[in-house]
Amino acid sequence: xxxxxxxxxxxxxxxxxxxxxxxxxxxxxxxxxxxxxxxxxxxxxxxxxxxxxxxxxxxxxxxxxxxxxxxxxxxxxxxxxxxxxxxxxxxxxxxxxxxxxxxxxxxxxxxxxxxxxxxxxxxxxxxxxxxxxxxxxxxxxxxxxxxxxx
Numbered sequence: 615x616x617x618x619x620x621x622x623x624x625x626x627x628x629x630x631x632x633x634x635x636x637x638x639x640x641x642x643x644x645x646x647x648x649x650x651x652x653x654x655x656x657x658x659x660x661x662x663x664x665x666x667x668x669x670x671x672x673x674x675x676x677x678x679x680x681x682x683x684x685x686x687x688x689x690x691x692x693x694x695x696x697x698x699x700x701x702x703x704x705x706x707x708x709x710x711x712x713x714x715x716x717x718x719x720x721x722x723x724x725x726x727x728x729x730x731x732x733x734x735x736x737x738x739x740x741x742x743x744x745x746x747x748x749x750x751x752x753x754x755x756x757x758x759x760x761x762x763x764x
Contacts, residue, residue: 723760730756 695701730753
């Protein structure tokens with residue numbers, strides 16, 4: 615009895631035809647296409663971005679990219695006082711705030727404030743119930759003594 619030799623091919627699960635050389639080339643071509651398409655697309659996006667940047671930078675009315683000497687957020691001029699009394703008050707306040715004496719007083723007040731421990735925690739209970747809030751009593755007294763009009 616003579617046996618006929620049959621060509622048995624192992625197929626991946628779910629496929630009904632054997633993997634031929636044309637199917638292998640198709641898979642290889644898609645890999646090659648993706649290999650060059652992704653960097654190509656990124657290069658196109660980069661070129662478009664640079665051309666838009668150059669167009670915006672070149673326009674004279676552009677506020678998107680201000681020049682280094684130009685403010686990115688232009689300010690409106692200050693509102694001028696309507697009355698002479700108000701102008702005098704503003705002048706007094708500016709001279710007081712700008713003085714060395716005011717700076718020294720402010721510095722001493724800040725130094726006193728940061729010396730009082732005021733550590734807080736995320737899991738603190740309600741004020742009055744959790745004793746960890748009691749550290750703020752000293753700070754409250756300091757603020758009362760330092761700023762009596764506030």
